[in-house]
Amino acid sequence: MEGVSYQRFPKIKIREVRDDYMKFELRETDASIANALRRVMIAEVPTIAIDLVEIEVNSSVLNDEFIAHRLGLVPLTSERAMGMRFSRDCDACDGDGQCEYCSVEFHLRAKCINDQTLDVTSKDLYSSDHTVVPVDFSDSSSSFENSENKGIIIVKLRRGQELILRAIARKGIGKDHAKWSPAATVTFMYEPEIYINEELMESLTLEEKREFVESSPTPVFKLDENTYQVEINDAEAYTYDEEVIKKAESMGKPGLVEIRAKEDSFIFTVESTGAVKASQLFLNAIDVLKQKLDAVRLSADTVEADEQFGELGAHMRGG
Amino acid sequence: MNAPDRYERFVVPEGVAKVSYERDTKIINAASFTIEREDHTIGNILRMQLHRDENVLFAGYKLPHPLKYKIIIRIHTTSQSSPMQAYNQAINDLDKELDHLKNAFEAELSRHSLRQ
Ligand SMILES: [Zn+2]
Numbered sequence: 001m002e003g004v005s006y007q008r009f010p011k012i013k014i015r016e017v018r019d020d021y022m023k024f025e026l027r028e029t030d031a032s033i034a035n036a037l038r039r040v041m042i043a044e045v046p047t048i049a050i051d052l053v054e055i056e057v058n059s060s061v062l063n064d065e066f067i068a069h070r071l072g073l074v075p076l077t078s079e080r081a082m083g084m085r086f087s088r089d090c091d092a093c094d095g096d097g098q099c100e101y102c103s104v105e106f107h108l109r110a111k112c113i114n115d116q117t118l119d120v121t122s123k124d125l126y127s128s129d130h131t132v133v134p135v136d137f138s139d140s141s142s143s144f145e146n147s148e149n150k151g152i153i154i155v156k157l158r159r160g161q162e163l164i165l166r167a168i169a170r171k172g173i174g175k176d177h178a179k180w181s182p183a184a185t186v187t188f189m190y191e192p193e194i195y196i197n198e199e200l201m202e203s204l205t206l207e208e209k210r211e212f213v214e215s216s217p218t219p220v221f222k223l224d225e226n227t228y229q230v231e232i233n234d235a236e237a238y239t240y241d242e243e244v245i246k247k248a249e250s251m252g253k254p255g256l257v258e259i260r261a262k263e264d265s266f267i268f269t270v271e272s273t274g275a276v277k278a279s280q281l282f283l284n285a286i287d288v289l290k291q292k293l294d295a296v297r298l299s300a301d302t303v304e305a306d307e308q309f310g311e312l313g314a315h316m317r318g319g
Numbered sequence: 320m321n322a323p324d325r326y327e328r329f330v331v332p333e334g335v336a337k338v339s340y341e342r343d344t345k346i347i348n349a350a351s352f353t354i355e356r357e358d359h360t361i362g363n364i365l366r367m368q369l370h371r372d373e374n375v376l377f378a379g380y381k382l383p384h385p386l387k388y389k390i391i392i393r394i395h396t397t398s399q400s401s402p403m404q405a406y407n408q409a410i411n412d413l414d415k416e417l418d419h420l421k422n423a424f425e426a427e428l429s430r431h432s433l434r435q
Contacts, residue, residue: 006371007412012423014431024427029416032367039360088326176325279428286421292361293410293417295337296354298403302340306403 020184022278025191026266034188034266040285041186043174044292047078047275048104048132050179051087052168059162060120060155070154071167072179074122075135076104078275082284084171096168104132106167112157120163121151132169135274182281184271190261192238194220200256201230208251215247236267328388331355340403349377349395350402358382362390368409374400 010029016022026034053068060067085092085102093099105128112118122134134151155163174181204212209230213221221244222233238259248256272278331337335355343349354361362380369378377395394402 005412005415006368006408007415007419010416010420010423012420012427014427017428017431029420030367032363033413033416036360036364044360088330173329175329282424283421286417286424289360290414290417292357293414296357296361296365297410298338298340298352298407299336302336302338303403306340306342 017279019277020272020274022268022270022282024268024270024282026188026268028264029266030264031190031266034268036289037282037285038186038188038268040289040292041270041281042181042183044288045182045276045281045284046081046084046086046171046173046288047180047182047273048076048081048084048169048171049177050074050076050106050167051170051172054166055164056166057162057164059160060157061161062155067155067163067165071125071165072177074125074152074154075273075275076127076132076169077135078132078182079280080129080131081171081276082287086172087170100129102170104129104169106169107165108154108167109164110157111162112159115159118157118161119150120154120157122154123151124154125167137274182273182275182284184273186268186270188266188268189236190240190263191265191267192235192240193260193262194232194235194238195258196230196232197256197258200253204230204251204253204256212244212247212251212256216244217241220244323386329356342402343395346395348398348401349393352392352394352402352406353389354392355389357390358388359390362392364413365392365406365409368413369394369405371412372396372400372405372408375405378405 008029010033011025011027013025013027014022015024050068050071053064053071055064055067058064058067062070087093087102090099090102092101093103107126108120108124110118110120110124125134127133137151157163172180174183201209206228209223209228213223213230216238218237218239218241219233220235220238221230223229224231240259240261242259244257245259248254270278270281272281276284337355339353339355341351341353343351359382362382366378366380369375372378374397375394376397377393380390380392382390392406394405396402396405
């Protein structure tokens with residue numbers, strides 16, 4: 001009964017990783033896997049975001065729902081999210097935010113008491129859980145001497161204006177609302193393979209070579225100023241626009257270059273909102289995709305029902 | 320005002336089976352699998368994995384309507400296999416591929432952090 005395996009063994013090469021950015025190569029698999037991972041990273045890896053706001057005092061210029069919406073969009077550190085429960089299937093509470101398994105409580109209290117405009121920012125949000133806090137965008141490596149980090153601005157208050165509220169953050173996914181998406185952008189491209197027909201290229205005049213190199217809107221080719229040879233400058237700068245192919249044809253030199261997309265090699269770029277690290281985002285996406293696959297397995301009773309049906313069918317055919 | 324709730328897209332309603340299986344009444348070794356609350360993410364990887372199976376004569380999926388949150392996968396196999404066997408095999412192979420991918424990524428990540 002055990003069938004032959006058609007499993008693949010993809011290869012990975014990381015080019016660059018930072019907390020909020022990662023670039024890597026994925027090879028020896030197909031576009032369906034690459035695209036499923038991209039889709040899951042954007043819409044199905046869970047994070048934590050403010051979902052319920054109770055406003056006690058709001059005398060700011062922004063109305064209550066405007067502020068609630070802005071609070072929802074503040075990215076919160078969400079390493080905990082994978083292990084948390086969704087409020088809708090939490091049995092320890094009725095999803096009202098009184099429960100540590102599915103929610104985190106925040107408080108915000110701000111009042112402007114002088115003539116200087118007061119900026120209320122994500123730094124004014126006080127969390128009941130020190131692991132779930134607004135993402136800190138201060139970049140220690142940046143050379144800005146302004147060390148004072150202000151966070152994400154929520155509203156500005158003038159003298160006498162006040163804002164007091166309680167907020168409940170919950171686990172969610174980007175499919176529900178984009179505020180839960182941990183991804184700023186996730187993209188992948190096919191790796192291009194470029195062949196230059198050297199013989200044909202040598203039949204070009206220097207001026208034609210220059211024209212050819214400049215016909216690409218991105219710096220894919222370059223002209224070596226010493227040897228006057230057309231070389232590949234950056235294959236991955238190619239956007240599959242086919243401008244160089246058209247140029248070659250218009251010069252009466254079809255086949256001057258040949259550009260193919262390698263169908264089993266992908267270059268991924270992952271940018272995170274800061275809710276989870278870019279590398280963790282990819283690992284979480286694999287886990288989520290595995291859970292999704294597990295959920296679509298056939299249940300035992302479906303298999304059993306079919307076997308009986310099969311026997312019955314065979315019996316009927318035989319008799 | 321009368322928009323469906325957002326969670327309708329990914330929460331299977333009570334009393335509804337996540338996966339249901341229906342044999343083709345006319346063609347032997349052909350069947351449809353209806354998967355509730357899934358989309359192209361699952362549909363396309365299953366379809367492409369099924370195409371790698373040489374006993375699969377046809378495998379395709381469709382999302383019947385953007386507001387009907389389900390997909391239908393249709394599989395036709397040779398007599399050497401069955402739609403159910405091919406379906407289970409595809410899920411197992413994808414699951415193992417993702418296991419491999421996870422290990423490969425973790426190894427590469429630690430190697431990469433050592434390099435710096
Ligand atoms: Zn709860």
